[in-house]
Amino acid sequence: MARYLIGNWKCHKSSDSSKEWLDRFDKAYRPQDGLEVIVAPPAVYLESLSFHVKRLQLRHFSLGAQDISPFPRGSYTGAIAADMVKPFASYAIIGHSERRRYFxxxxxxLVNKAAEAADVGLTPIICIENGDTLSSLFALKDIDCPGMILAYTPVDSLNFRIPESVARxxxxxxxxxxxxxxxxxxYGGALNVDNFREYLEIDGLSGLFTATASLEVQSFxxxxxxxxxxL
Incomplete structure (x- = not known):
């Protein structure tokens, strides 16, 4: 099974600084078979950055959307349907705790967004903030998307910027x-260059989900x- 490194830029960067990040990352990046790198910039930059990624010919590197609409195209003011994202991204983050809290x-x-993503060929990255409430996500089992990624992102780690213990x-x-x-x-939650290594040893873990650590080329x-x- 492949391993994944995901970077969620949240509501950061401009169009120019995003392209500058890619240019600098291209110089430092050494692609590895078996490791897929995914970066999710703000949605307004996806189209231009997708062309920039193609120009740089980055291998094992994909863009992801930070969110998509739970509905298809239609009269949904402000929404961005999954098929609008698909030409420029391969993945979509779904159910992040900040979407639940602030929106x-x-x-x-979450389930509707995952279904919309799967229908157009986007791979959903499903955020799970509590391991005790998995039964509420039972409907995800009915979605035909073999590549679906599950991201354990405990809300306390995100809020207080303290990573959850490796044991937990x-x-x-x-x-x-x-x-x-x-x-x-x-796993994602307050990861940085000083604490991430011990999490790579967790049995059954396929990768890391980062935020702040993805904003700077050096740390990412x-x-x-x-x-x-x-690997």
């Missing part, structure tokens, strides 16, 4: 794997090299 999104929204993450990863067998599972490249060396 009051529900589990139903290991327990939850095992629980998720039992509920959703044969799905890649990644460090994670890339370390994950590539661990």
């Amino acid at each position: 009051h999104e529900t589990v139903t929204d 993450v290991g327990v939850v990863i095992k629980r998720i794997a039992n509920y959703f067998p044969r799905r890649p599972i990644v 490249s460090t994670l890339c090299r370390a994950m590539g060396a661990s």
